[in-house]
Amino acid sequence: MFSDLVQRRQSARMAPWQRFTIGLLLCLMLAPTAHSAWQDPLATPAMATELAHQELLLDVTRADQRLIAVGAHGHIIYSDDHGQSWQQARVPVKVTLTSVHFPSGKYGWAVGHDGVILHSNDGGASWIKQFEGFRANDAIVAAAKQLKATREAQLASAEEQGDDVAIEEAEIQLENATFALDDALYDQETGSTKPFLDVWFYDARRGFAVGAYGMAFYTADGGQTWQDISARIPNPDRMHLNAIEPVGATALTLIGEAGTLIRSDDLGGNWRAMLAPYEGSLFGLVQRDDEQWLFGLRGHVFHSRDDGISWTELSTGSEQTLLGGVSTRDNTVLVGNGGSVIVLQKVGNNIRSIIIEGRKAYAGVAQTSEGGFILVGEDGVKRLSAEGELLNTQISMASGE
Structure with a gap:
């Protein structure tokens, strides 16, 4: 998620002089100074900090009653009191993490830059590296x-x-x-240059990780082994795959740049390209019962009542790019750039467009067990009421385990 962090694709095939020039620039930018030694971020644990809840966070989810958020510098934080206070998890890498998913309260996976996949078996308190x-x-x-x-x-x-x-x-x-x-x-x-952008697990064994330039992997053993499945997916131009989401009981949808919409009706066994309702980049899809909402660039939101086969565009009153969302019993909440929050109310089909003070970008949102919402983005964690209003309550970091 938050695919703005992934540079816009250039030509997939560069001339030798272009590769040399880019390589030279990277060497100059990454060369260690006389005062500091380079550390491999894939082998360096995330640094403990009391400010992790105020720094860049790119996704948040709920596992039973617990909230777990991931972001820059390998930071993973979790809260057991509806997002009022947070603890920092033990993480073996310090790369930017882009997405997190828990199919149950105990088992979860997080993915991010440098092709990293992390796994937790204790509700997000500690993590191990499975893949990079x-x-x-x-x-x-x-x-x-x-x-x-x-x-x-x-x-x-x-x-x-x-x-x-x-x-x-x-x-x-x-x-x-x-x-x-x-x-x-x-x-x-x-x-290891390409980032994973999303992760989704059907259960504690079967899951997918997708990302930049069409990268797509599958596991059937809880992440002990990962198989490249990109050749099975109709994505010849290797468009970025920004998200993978369930639609209905056994269908999955891949959402990506330039109107990429790819569907499987058998949990990833076979895939087919779908006609997208929009040619611009799409960043996510959320569903509740028999309804789905698809969202992307410039505030575009589309609604479906047939498991994502056909779509109707909704007028949101906003042109801000939408990057994350969650659908609950009463509301669907979408968040994005410029502090944008879109609340689609089930009762009366009302749509409200809200701008959070400060106009920071938000990349993810999750509902708390008490009915409110947690937003994460470039300004860290924010709390919203069940009606979508900003709660000006103090958010703190507690000492870790």
């Missing part, structure tokens, strides 16, 4: 090599049969597979 970008790159290269070999065999078969139409299609598929392998090898050489 170096291993992701290796898996993507292996899958790309296998796909290219498959495409070469398909072309050879078409040529043997003399089918001109099949030959042309096979040549296109082989060219795409070759470009994909070139990109994968380049990423492998440059390191």
Whole structure:
């Protein structure tokens, strides 16, 4: 989530001089000074701080009664009193974390920059690293090599049969597979650069992590192993996948840039591209019962009553990009740039557009067990009432465990 942190895609294939220039600039920017030694953020635990609740946070969720938020510097904080006070979790990395999901009160996963995937089995109080970008790159290269070999065999078969139409299609598929392998090898050489942007688990064993440039992984064993599934997803231009959300009992939807909308009706076994109601970037989807809300750039919000098959645009009165949302029994709350909060009330179908004082960007929102809401973003944690009004109560950090 909060995909503004991911740079806008450039050409997937750069000339050698471009790669050299970019590499040189990165070396200059990342070179350690005489006064400090570089530390690998994937091997450096997040630093304890009493200000974690006031710094950049990119997602928040609820696990039973507990609230868990993730953000910059590997910070993960949790609250057991509806967001009034927070404790900092023990985290083995200090990379920016972008998304968190708990399929139960005990087991949860968080993902972020450098392809990191973290796991907690104690309700978010402590975390272990399950996966990171170096291993992701290796898996993507292996899958790309296998796909290219498959495409070469398909072309050879078409040529043997003399089918001109099949030959042309096979040549296109082989060219795409070759470009994909070139990109994968380049990423492998440059390191763990691509971020995961969202994570979702069906239960304590089956889950997905998706991210920049079409990165998509699946686990069937609670994250002990992760499989690259990007070749199964119809995303030939490798658009950023900003979110993965359930729609109905067994359907999943991938939401991404440039109107990317990809659906599976069998929990990820097969995927098909859907016609999106908007050509701009989409950042998320929330559902409640038999209704869904899709949101993205410039305040665009779309509503569905048929499990995301067809969409109707809603007028929100706001042009601020929307980055996160939650749907409850009474309200659907969406948050985004410029302090924007959109409240869609179930009773009367009223829509209210609110601007939070300070106009900071908010990336995530969750409902507390008492009915209010927690917002997280570039200004840390904020609390809202059940009606969507800002609560000017003191929010503090307690000492960790």
